[in-house]
Structure formats: structure tokens, C-alpha cells
Amino acid sequence: MEIKKAAVAGTLESSDCMVTVEPGDGTVELDLESAVIRQYGKQIRKVIHETLERLDVTDAKVTVVDKGALDCTIKARVECAVYRSNDIKKGLPWGGVIR
Amino acid sequence: MKNAVGREIPEEILKLTGKEPFQGNNYKQGVPFRRMGPIIRPNMDNQHSxxxxxxxxxxxxxxxxxxxxxxxxxxxxxxxxxxxxxxxxxxxxxxxxxxxxxxxxxxxxxxxxxxxxxxxxxxxxxxxxxxxxxxxxxxxxxxxxxxxxxxxxxxxxxxxxxxxxxxxxxxxxxxxxxxxxxxxxxxxxxxxxxxxxxxxxxxxxxxxxxxxxxxxxxxxxxxxxxxxxxxxxxxxxxxxxxxATGAAKPTTDQRKLMMAEYCTQVVVNTPYFKDGFSYQTGVGGASIASTISLTKIMQERGIKMGFGVGGLTKPMCDLLDMGLVRVLMDTQAFDLDAVSNVINPAHHRITAGAYANPFNKGAFVNRLDYVILASLEVDVHFNCNVVVGSDGVITGAQGGHPDTAQGAKCTIVICPLLQGRIPAICTDVTTVTTPGESVDIVVTDYGVAVNPNRPDLLEALKKADCVPLKTIEELRDIAYSIVGEPEPVEFEDRIVGIIEARDGTIMDVVRQVKPIPEH
Structure with missing residues (x-):
């Protein structure tokens, strides 16, 4: 999917994360800030990249501010931000690329 | 050299400090030492101000x-x-x-x-x-x-x-x-x-x-x-x-209330809960809620506390005012109610030494039946960490944790399974402050684990069928299944601090943390 415009999903509440996607410069650029970066930084990056790959996002600037969110939350926030950047609100592919 | 809680204490630190590695709680029992006296400059001149x-x-x-x-x-x-x-x-x-x-x-x-x-x-x-x-x-x-x-x-x-x-x-x-x-x-x-x-x-x-x-x-x-x-x-x-702030409002957090209820059930179903028992608790929401629910059971069963000790809060002072505890021994007042309660003649001030010094000929903590404590982390060896955050940064204090945990006959640690994404029940704590040999029961929101070296307590709780019993490994596994296993935090070689055991031996060392990895 293409990132058509900047979009945000999530909050800065504890156990949530805020994901911002913006049009990129030809690659995926990830900026991660996390309350648990020392213990879960690698895992969080992995989840974000896997989710983007599944959505076929190859060109985006992604900023994630994580407050200790679980993997399922991070996935959901990334998915939501990507679809919002495309203004897609209906007919989401539940069970397809959104799992 | 590995100490009694399995922590590597480097030779350089032993040399630098002249200390020994921790060898177990009662290593210095009865070992004589000479008390040091200070230099004193006397005042006898009545004109001296x-x-x-x-x-x-x-x-x-x-x-x-x-x-x-x-x-x-x-x-x-x-x-x-x-x-x-x-x-x-x-x-x-x-x-x-x-x-x-x-x-x-x-x-x-x-x-x-x-x-x-x-x-x-x-x-x-x-x-x-x-x-x-x-x-x-x-x-x-x-x-x-x-x-x-x-x-x-x-x-x-x-x-x-x-x-x-x-x-x-x-x-x-x-x-x-x-x-x-x-x-x-x-x-x-x-x-x-x-x-x-x-x-x-x-x-x-x-x-x-x-x-x-x-x-x-x-x-x-x-x-x-x-x-x-x-x-x-x-x-x-x-x-x-x-x-000192006003007394903490009783918590309405259901998770804390559940842990408080488990804790109270543990207390009233273990053998030390009888007339004249002694008790210390902290200021956390679950600890305070537990004291309040314990009060009800004491009233119902006509059981009174012999003494309460420690940093005191309103619920403990209420026990005194209700005649449910004979005396309070006070080392620190945590709220305004506790500060003003010291006028009660049965509310005694004690020194930190009388409270907890292991090199006395006896301290109050040695006479505790129950202590209710919190912890940042507890590992599968029942070791507790209350000083260093899971990210490796120093962020807390030992306080009376190791003192009361060693002293009490039944040491209960209340700890939610997860703190945000951080598993509080883990394989190895970041830094050991209180050794597992001091910790008897761990109460979490996912169940209660009893230290295997206390089969008597496990038996009592099994018989009472009052709380969901789990092994500490089961609790750790539940935690990891939810949040994933954390990566070990990376440290530099340099030792910036030591965690001293009560007796002056070295429980653990704290190393400098590496800067947060770049993107």
C-alpha cells in the first residue's frame, strides 16, 4: 500500500503506542521511542516491520512512540495508521492482511 | 566469585571494598565485633552556646x-x-x-x-x-x-x-x-x-x-x-x-483489590494468624487494602494483633484506635494521620537500630510474624529486586525490605504479574536486593506461589483452598506468554554501585547502563 498522507493511530496512554505514518523517501524509515526499548526494542521493531510488509508498505516514514504496548496493540495501531493514510474506513480486509 | 544468590561478585570489588560476597542470611549470627565510638568534644562550660x-x-x-x-x-x-x-x-x-x-x-x-x-x-x-x-x-x-x-x-x-x-x-x-x-x-x-x-x-x-x-x-x-x-x-x-500527605484513599483498582484479598486469605490461613500476632505492611494500594480487609476478619474472629511495626499509615493507626493492636512501634510516619497518632501512649517511637539492625542483640523485625512487601521484580528463585528498574537504571530503595523479609516468619510479597509490558515475575531479577531464602509467598493477580522451602505454608494454603496456587515458574511462564520474554539489558563493565546485604556482605553489583540503542 502507498502512504498517501500523514496519518496517526493510537495514544500515549500507558500500555498503548502512538503510530504516525508519512509518505517516505523510497524506503521504510522507522523512528522508535519506547519505554521498554532496552528489553523489547528488537521485538517491537520486528513487529512493526512485519506488519508493514504484510500491508505491502515499502515507502514510508514511520514514527512510533511506545508506552509498553503489547505486540497485538502495536500491530493494530500500525494497521490503523496505514489505512487511515488511504482514507479507507469501510470494507477492511479482516482476516486478510489485517489479522 | 559467585555469592549465595548466584551473583558474580568481581574480585576487584571485593578488594576495593574489603567485603565478602553474601553467604546466606545468618552468616554473621553470633560473630563478635566491637562497636565503634566517635570522637566527642565535651561541653562543661556553662557559658558555651x-x-x-x-x-x-x-x-x-x-x-x-x-x-x-x-x-x-x-x-x-x-x-x-x-x-x-x-x-x-x-x-x-x-x-x-x-x-x-x-x-x-x-x-x-x-x-x-x-x-x-x-x-x-x-x-x-x-x-x-x-x-x-x-x-x-x-x-x-x-x-x-x-x-x-x-x-x-x-x-x-x-x-x-x-x-x-x-x-x-x-x-x-x-x-x-x-x-x-x-x-x-x-x-x-x-x-x-x-x-x-x-x-x-x-x-x-x-x-x-x-x-x-x-x-x-x-x-x-x-x-x-x-x-x-x-x-x-x-x-x-x-x-x-x-x-506526609493525607491518608491514601482506599484503592478501587480491581486488580489491586484482588491481590489484597489473596493476601488477606494467605495471612488468615497460615498458622501464625492467632491472637497476639505481629504484622508489618507498606503503603502500596494493595497493602493498605489488605490491612483494611484483615481488620474485618480480626473483628469477626476476635483476634488481636500483639504489635504492629514499621513505617505506619492510617489503617494501622486505626487498628490501635479500635483496640485491635496492643502497641505500634514506629520508625517512620507515612501520612498525616500517622504523624498525629504518635500522641497515643501505645504508639511508640523506635530507632531504626531497634527496628532492624542485624548487629544488635535483637531487633523488632526478628519478632515479626508477617510482613507484607512489594517488589519491582521477583524471580523464580524468589529473589526480589526493589532498587534497580527492569531497564537497569537505579530507581528505588532497599528501605526495610531485606530486614523485615529476613526477620518475619512469613514474608509475603505482593506484586502484579505485569507492570505495563514488564514481567514482574521473571527468570532472574535485574539486581538482587532481598534473597529468595527470606521470601515465603508471592501474591500476584494471576495466582499465589509458595517458596518450595516452606512446604508447611504450602500445605496450610492447600488445605484452606483459599487462593489459586501456582508455582513461581508457572507465574513466570504466564507473564512471558503475554508480553514475550524480555531481552537481557546490556550493561557496561564498570560497576557503579553495590547492593549490600544486611550484614555488610555483597548481595549484588550494579553496572553502568549502555546508552539507549540508536534507531
Whole structure:
């Protein structure tokens, strides 16, 4: 999917994360800030990249501010931000690329 | 060399500190030592005045010098003004290489960080540190070592002479002009002066700082004129609303209430719950809720507590007012109700030494039946960590945790399985503060685990069928299944602090943290 415009999903509440996607410069650029970066930084990056790959996002600037969110939350926030950047609100592919 | 909790204590640290690795809780039982006495300058001239006009004058009269050790108490908690006031003066005098031997340091003392950076302060000894000082130590900014000791361990280090305090500064809510000090009666009250008692006994110079000078004699004195060299009157020694807040509102957090209920069930279904039992608890939401629900069961069954001890809160003072506890032994007042409750004749002040010093011929903690504690992390060996955050940064204090945990017959640690994404029940704690041999039961929101070295307690709880019993490994596995197994935090080689066991041996070391990895 293409990132058509900047979009945000999530909050800065504890156990949530805020994901911002913006049009990129030809690659995926990830900026991660996390309350648990020392213990879960690698895992969080992995989840974000896997989710983007599944959505076929190859060109985006992604900023994630994580407050200790679980993997399922991070996935959901990334998915939501990507679809919002495309203004897609209906007919989401539940069970397809959104799992 | 590996110590009794399996932690590697490097040879260089043993050499540098002259300490031994931790060898188990009762290693020093009955081992004789000589109490150290301080140098004293007597006062017999009836024309001599102890009053000094300023902190600077006090420092000069006490021969403040490079490399000296100064001490403070933390009864004013986050409202303390004394430490910053004195250290600023020491800094302005240009003194260097100072050891700050406080009973604890908190966020109120963030202004000390620049003094750590410029070499004014090069060593810290405290129960622990919170806020920016902890971050600074973990980042390697303190030139020397930070030594974290329990409340009982600190008293031991002073009476054995291991810590030699040159000047003790005792913030006193009231003082007369001859240094009789009380924790009450002034405008900045903290109730008790328990932590400073040993400083009065062991420091070479003792300076009382007060904002309320009262007529002689200020009696009964909590710390006597017989131990005080100088008295300095200042505008304010603390910020009252930050010293003790109103009693914490009983929690409505369902998770905490559930853990409180498990904890109460554990207490009432173990064999020490009978008339005359003794009890200590903390200030956390679950601890307070547990005391409240325990009160109901005590009333129903006609069981009274023999004594309650420790840092006290309103629910404990309520027990006294209701006649449900014979006496309270107070080392620290956590809320205003506890501060004002000290007028009750059955509410006794005790020194930190009487409370917890392992090198006494006996301390109150040794006579505890139950202690209810919290912990940042508990591992599958039942070791607890209350000082270093799961990210490796120093962020807490030992307090009386290791003292009461060793002393009590039944030590219960309440700990939610997860703190955000961080699993509080883990394979190995970041840093050991309290050894697993001291910890009997761990209460979480996902079940209760009993230390395998206490089959008697496990049997009692099985029979009562009152709480969901799990092994500690099962609890850890549940935690990891939800949040994933954390990666080990990466540290630099440099050791920035040591966690001292109660008896002065080394429980663990704290290393400098690596900078947060870049994107």
C-alpha cells in the first residue's frame, strides 16, 4: 500500500503506542521511542516491520512512540495508521492482511 | 566469585571494598565485633552556646573538609530541604570528594546532580536513590561507588565504624538551644526521628537544623542534647505537604483489590494468624487494602494483633484506635494521620537500630510474624529486586525490605504479574536486593506461589483452598506468554554501585547502563 498522507493511530496512554505514518523517501524509515526499548526494542521493531510488509508498505516514514504496548496493540495501531493514510474506513480486509 | 544468590561478585570489588560476597542470611549470627565510638568534644562550660548563625558557620565549626562524609535523614521525604541546603553550602565552600551518607535520597534531591558531575560529591551511601540522582549514577557520573543498604544495614555500618560520619545534619521539627530534638511540635513535623538516632550516636559532629526553636528543655527529646554539638535555626527545613500527605484513599483498582484479598486469605490461613500476632505492611494500594480487609476478619474472629511495626499509615493507626493492636512501634510516619497518632501512649517511637539492625542483640523485625512487601521484580528463585528498574537504571530503595523479609516468619510479597509490558515475575531479577531464602509467598493477580522451602505454608494454603496456587515458574511462564520474554539489558563493565546485604556482605553489583540503542 502507498502512504498517501500523514496519518496517526493510537495514544500515549500507558500500555498503548502512538503510530504516525508519512509518505517516505523510497524506503521504510522507522523512528522508535519506547519505554521498554532496552528489553523489547528488537521485538517491537520486528513487529512493526512485519506488519508493514504484510500491508505491502515499502515507502514510508514511520514514527512510533511506545508506552509498553503489547505486540497485538502495536500491530493494530500500525494497521490503523496505514489505512487511515488511504482514507479507507469501510470494507477492511479482516482476516486478510489485517489479522 | 559467585555469592549465595548466584551473583558474580568481581574480585576487584571485593578488594576495593574489603567485603565478602553474601553467604546466606545468618552468616554473621553470633560473630563478635566491637562497636565503634566517635570522637566527642565535651561541653562543661556553662557559658558555651551551641547556637550558630548559619549552615556555613556550622560547617566551619565542624571543620568541614575535602573528602569528608556528611549524613542526613529522610523523614521529610519528598519535602526535604535540608540536604540541598547543606550541600549547596558545601559546594559554595569549594569542597570536593564528599561522601553523602543519607538514609535515603529522592526526587527532592535532583539538585545534587550537578555536584556529582563536578566532583563535589564522589560517593553516595543510601538506602537507595530515586529521580535524577539514580539516573546519574547509572550513567556512570558518580566517580566512586554508590552503596545501597537497608535501613538495618545502615545502622550496622555506622556502629561497626565501616561508615565514619564526620558531620551529621539532623533536620529537627523542634529543637531547644541546647539540641534536644523532637519530630513534633513545630511547623514542619515528621513525627519521629528514628533514622537519625544512630547518627547522633556515631557521628563526630552532630548539627541540628530546625525551623522552630522552643524553650529548653524540649522534652521528652527524641534525640538528646547529649549528642548534639550545634543548633542552627533556618527559615524552613521542609515542605509540610510533601512530607506526609493525607491518608491514601482506599484503592478501587480491581486488580489491586484482588491481590489484597489473596493476601488477606494467605495471612488468615497460615498458622501464625492467632491472637497476639505481629504484622508489618507498606503503603502500596494493595497493602493498605489488605490491612483494611484483615481488620474485618480480626473483628469477626476476635483476634488481636500483639504489635504492629514499621513505617505506619492510617489503617494501622486505626487498628490501635479500635483496640485491635496492643502497641505500634514506629520508625517512620507515612501520612498525616500517622504523624498525629504518635500522641497515643501505645504508639511508640523506635530507632531504626531497634527496628532492624542485624548487629544488635535483637531487633523488632526478628519478632515479626508477617510482613507484607512489594517488589519491582521477583524471580523464580524468589529473589526480589526493589532498587534497580527492569531497564537497569537505579530507581528505588532497599528501605526495610531485606530486614523485615529476613526477620518475619512469613514474608509475603505482593506484586502484579505485569507492570505495563514488564514481567514482574521473571527468570532472574535485574539486581538482587532481598534473597529468595527470606521470601515465603508471592501474591500476584494471576495466582499465589509458595517458596518450595516452606512446604508447611504450602500445605496450610492447600488445605484452606483459599487462593489459586501456582508455582513461581508457572507465574513466570504466564507473564512471558503475554508480553514475550524480555531481552537481557546490556550493561557496561564498570560497576557503579553495590547492593549490600544486611550484614555488610555483597548481595549484588550494579553496572553502568549502555546508552539507549540508536534507531
Amino acid at each position: 551551641k547556637l550558630v548563625g548559619s549552615i556555613r558557620e556550622a560547617l566551619e565549626k565542624c571543620h568541614a573538609h575535602n573528602g569528608m562524609t556528611v549524613s542526613f535523614h529522610h523523614h521529610f521525604r519528598e519535602g526535604d530541604l535540608i540536604v540541598n541546603m547543606v550541600m549547596k553550602e558545601i559546594h559554595d565552600m569549594g569542597l570536593k570528594n564528599i561522601t553523602v551518607a543519607a538514609t535515603s535520597l529522592g526526587k527532592a534531591h535532583d539538585p545534587l546532580v550537578p555536584m556529582i558531575e563536578d566532583g563535589t560529591i564522589t560517593r553516595i551511601e543510601a538506602s537507595g536513590v530515586r529521580g535524577k540522582i539514580g539516573e546519574a549514577i547509572s550513567a556512570g557520573k558518580l566517580k566512586g561507588l554508590a552503596i545501597m543498604r537497608s535501613h538495618g544495614g545502615r545502622v550496622r555500618s555506622l556502629v561497626t565504624g565501616e561508615t565514619k560520619v564526620d558531620i551529621a545534619f539532623i533536620g529537627a521539627p523542634t529543637s531547644d538551644d541546647y539540641g534536644n530534638l523532637r519530630g513534633i511540635g513545630g511547623k514542619t513535623n515528621c513525627g519521629v526521628l528514628s533514622y537519625s538516632h544512630v547518627d547522633g550516636d556515631c557521628a563526630e559532629y552532630v548539627v541540628a537544623i530546625t525551623d522552630c526553636l522552643v524553650p529548653f528543655p524540649n522534652f521528652p527529646a527524641h534525640i538528646s542534647m547529649t549528642k548534639v554539638d550545634y543548633v542552627c535555626v533556618v527559615d524552613a527545613i521542609g515542605i509540610p505537604e510533601k512530607i
